[in-house]
Amino acid sequence: MGRWCTGWRHAGSGGAGPSVPAPTSAPAPGRRRAPRRRTAPAGGTASVGPTASVRRLAVVTVLLLATAATAALPGGAAFAAGDAPGYAFADGAPRIDGTTATSDAKLLAAGATYRSSLPRNGTLYYRLDLDAASDAYVSVTAVPGSVGEVTAVDGIRVSVQDAEGGSCSSDSATFGAAHSPRPVTAWGMREIAPGGNRCQDPGTYHVAVERARPQDSPPEDWDLELTVATEPRPARTDATEAPEAWDSASPEAVAGEPEPRTGGNGFAHATPLGQGAWRDDIRPGQTLYYKVPVDWGRQVYASAELDGDQEASGYATGALRLALHNPVRGEVDDAAKGYTGRPATVGLAPLPPVAYPNRYATSGQAGAVRFAGDYYVVVHLAAQVAEDFGAGPFGLTLRVGLRGSARSGPGYAGESRPKGLFAVSAQDRAAAPESGGPDDDDLAMKAVAVGGIGTGSLLLAGLTVWTAAARRRAR
Structure with a gap:
């Protein structure tokens, strides 16, 4: 993508075809595996002293607060049986109207997220004001x-153009062979490249957005979510070619009993995950x-x-x-797999380690x-899965693997917008649990880290009351 200034990439191009693995003992659609439980040591009784009481109450508080937070967020809202929830836009994102001419295009500020809409026909324009660094x-x-x-x-x-209409980049995203309506995301860029001769100057640029196939597209407007980010240059640029080796x-499959994660x-409402196996439910038409x-x-x-359904047959x-x-x-990267009612698995291609010089690679x-x-x-x-296999929900297991050691970054000369976008903070790590059964103390501390000052204060207040109660019971 460091060299894709003229080409288009079509998303949703993963292979599709019947998958007929040997029958397995996967649970029925929509049925979660029971979470693992701790038991008291053999020959004894689990401690019920103040420390154990506080820890259990802390976990209860964490779960209650998490439930309340989930209910308050569109991304985690409950939904009626048989309905697949729609896309949850970023909270508080201002609306901006695209224009049909570049002369009156409205500004997209770096670090911001916006909402807009796209008609069936025509190209909409938005403005960028960019520096040369x-x-x-x-x-x-x-x-x-x-x-x-x-x-x-x-x-x-989506394309990014300079003030004269020259193309800096172009990208497309399509619905693919499933013909299933879903959120599709395309991106564009203006990058400062060594020896570059186009889109290198500071000034006004434009973002052009249009439908890929308007003549065959549904007539109603589509909602849009737009984000703009800037990445500073490194203080030193030692490498101008992608790593060769x-x-x-192909990584080994992540083993282990999956743990529930919605x-x-x-x-904007994506659920944090770390390495491990995770269990969720998904309905036809849901993303x-x-x-x-x-x-x-x-x-x-x-x-x-995706879990199998032994009581139904068909093909999607x-x-x-x-x-x-x-x-x-x-x-x-993306990949897709057909569904016959038997368990289906799809995986991503091996990817290189995250590195700044990857932008110079010829591979997208x-x-x-x-x-x-x-x-x-x-x-x-x-959505077509519902025609042969019902409205679900269907059991979904997600396996996430990470390998390699963390290294230092390129040493940026400035700050990204949004701030911290291209870094992994301690809070990011705390918010992304790894499956394998963290203890109650880890769970409580991660909840405080993720919840912020307000939720953390509420949690600490509750723990103070329960600590006093536990001490009175101990006496």
Whole structure:
């Protein structure tokens, strides 16, 4: 993607076809595996003294606060049986109207997220004001409505242009072989490249957004979510070529009993995950979002498994789709698998370690893993699955793997916008648990780290009261 100034990439191009593995003992659709439980040591009784009481009450408080927070967020809202929740836009994102001419295009500020809409026909423009020292990235997520059918080649096209209309980059994202309406995301960029002769100057640039196949597209407007990010240049640029050697072997499957983790319904509400196996439910037509903090020097891998349905038969093309997006929401890789009612598994291709020089790679996948930060794992179950296999929900297992050691970053000469976008903080790590059964103390401390000052204060107040109560019971 460091050299993709003229080409288009089509998302949703993963292979689709019947998958007929040997029958397994996977649980029925929608049924979660029971979480592991701790038991008292043999020959004794579990401690019920003040420390154990406080720890148990802390966990209860964490879960209650997490439940309340989830209910308050669109990304974790409950939904009626048989309904797949829609896309959850960023909270408080201001609305901005695209224009049909560049002369009156409205400004997209670096570090901000916006909402807009895209008509069936025509190209909409937005303005960028850029310096000559930062790379700029724009992502556009289009959310089609529920009216009308979509085609495999329909979707959105996004390009970044200089003031004279010259192309800096172009990208497209389509619905793919499943013909299932879902949020699709394309991205564009203006990058300062060694020896570059186009889009290198400071000044006015424009973002152009249009439908990929308007003649076959549904007639209603599509909602849009737009983000703008800037990346400063390194204080020193020692490498101007992509790394030639890296471990490209297919990673081993992440083992272990999956633990429950509910996905979000949009990028802004993605559920944090660490390495491990995770269990969720998904309905036909639903798209789930998770985010994994990936540091410099680390490789990320993910696979998704859909439970089988032994009581139904049929076939849905490209039913289970898995995609990985980088911290600016640009798609890195995607894959899809058909569904026959038997368990289906889809996995991502091996990716190089996250490194700044990856942007100079000729491969789009390698070029997209150019910075550290939150990488998004996105899972979609085609709406057509409901025709042969019912409304679900269906059991979903997500396995996330990370390998390699974290390294220092490129040493940026300035600050990104949004701040900290291309780094993994201690809070990011605390918010992304690893499966394997953290103890109660870890759970409570992570909840305080994630919840912020307000939730943390509430938790501490509750613990103070319960500590006093536990001490009185001990006396």
